[in-house]
Amino acid sequence: MSVTVEGDFCSLVNKLMVEPRVFFLISSGIYLISSKKDDKFNSLIACSLTQVSANPPRLVVSINKESLTHEYITYSKIFSVSVLSIDTPKKFIMMYGFRSGRTFDKFKEINYKIGKSGAPIIIDNSIAYLDCEVDGTFDCGTHTTFYGKVIDAELLKVDKPMTYSHYIEVLRGKTPTSAPIFIGSC
Numbered sequence: 001m002s003v004t005v006e007g008d009f010c011s012l013v014n015k016l017m018v019e020p021r022v023f024f025l026i027s028s029g030i031y032l033i034s035s036k037k038d039d040k041f042n043s044l045i046a047c048s049l050t051q052v053s054a055n056p057p058r059l060v061v062s063i064n065k066e067s068l069t070h071e072y073i074t075y076s077k078i079f080s081v082s083v084l085s086i087d088t089p090k091k092f093i094m095m096y097g098f099r100s101g102r103t104f105d106k107f108k109e110i111n112y113k114i115g116k117s118g119a120p121i122i123i124d125n126s127i128a129y130l131d132c133e134v135d136g137t138f139d140c141g142t143h144t145t146f147y148g149k150v151i152d153a154e155l156l157k158v159d160k161p162m163t164y165s166h167y168i169e170v171l172r173g174k175t176p177t178s179a180p181i182f183i184g185s186c
């Protein structure tokens, strides 16, 4: 049986009587997801990326429907993932994670290359990248999950990846309401 409840995250978990702090225990990394629409490029910060199959290698990422990146991935059916280094400045994460490409060109002063899929791949602050073709989607309400078959991957630098817990606990970073894991205080 499924239960449908309306409202923000805190009232939802209260109605369902589940412990909100448990959601903070789900580990994740911090990545740049980039895509294109014709000759325009865009990118956002996502912490919802994970690998879901090995053969073929496939990733899934949850993207907010209001973001420009959602529009670009839906249109081109391609995206790249830049794995950010643990040393990535907080300012860089905030720039890609709090500002929209609708008001600011996120590719203006950045080093990037074009992947095999045709998607742009941001190189700055990245230790590796994966290049994906979308081969499935799922409607999650506020977000769409895009499944991406990995068609290319490269290691750029030997270093540790940025984690969500490092961003929150060490860099004292914040997460916008547009992220799927936004909790606020319940």
Ligand SMILES: Cc1cc2nc3c(=O)[nH]c(=O)nc-3n(C[C@H](O)[C@H](O)[C@H](O)COP(=O)(O)O)c2cc1C
Pocket: 030, 042, 043, 044, 045, 046, 047, 048, 049, 062, 063, 064, 066, 067, 068, 069, 070, 093, 094, 096, 097, 098, 099, 100, 101, 102, 167, 174, 175, 176, 178, 179, 180
């Ligand atoms: C730490 C962090 C994690 C985030 N995770 C996601 C995510 O998984 N999915 C998502 O759609 N947005 C996520 N966001 C929010 C987007 O990066 C943000 O809404 C961005 O400004 C959208 O840009 P765009 O309109 O140029 O695509 C996250 C932001 C931060 C700072």
